[in-house]
Amino acid sequence: MKAIKGNKSYTVNTESEANTYLAQGYDVYEDNGTLKEYGVGKTVPLEKFSAVEKENAKLKAELKKLKSSSKKE
Known part of the structure; x- marks a missing residue:
């Protein structure tokens, strides 16, 4: 090692x-x-954390949208 x-x-x-x-x-x-x-x-810079947090929110919204559209079909 x-x-x-x-x-x-x-x-x-x-x-x-x-x-x-x-x-x-x-x-x-x-x-x-x-x-x-x-x-x-280990630490993560605030800028990187904020970027990941925004991306996470965006992906959650997209997932919610996809789940609701698949239930309608």
Whole structure:
């Protein structure tokens, strides 16, 4: 496994080491490169959150519209 944060990368051999790196904010990846777990303390910028929130509202309205039109048929 590998622990990665920014431009730092460390090889992780045990689960306890992985937990230590996770607590420090490192993301832990499997040997094949897939993400195993995100590190603690991640934040999302307000602009990105607002954009996702608007998109979510739009998609919910579209879904509601599609569900109501399918019930009429």
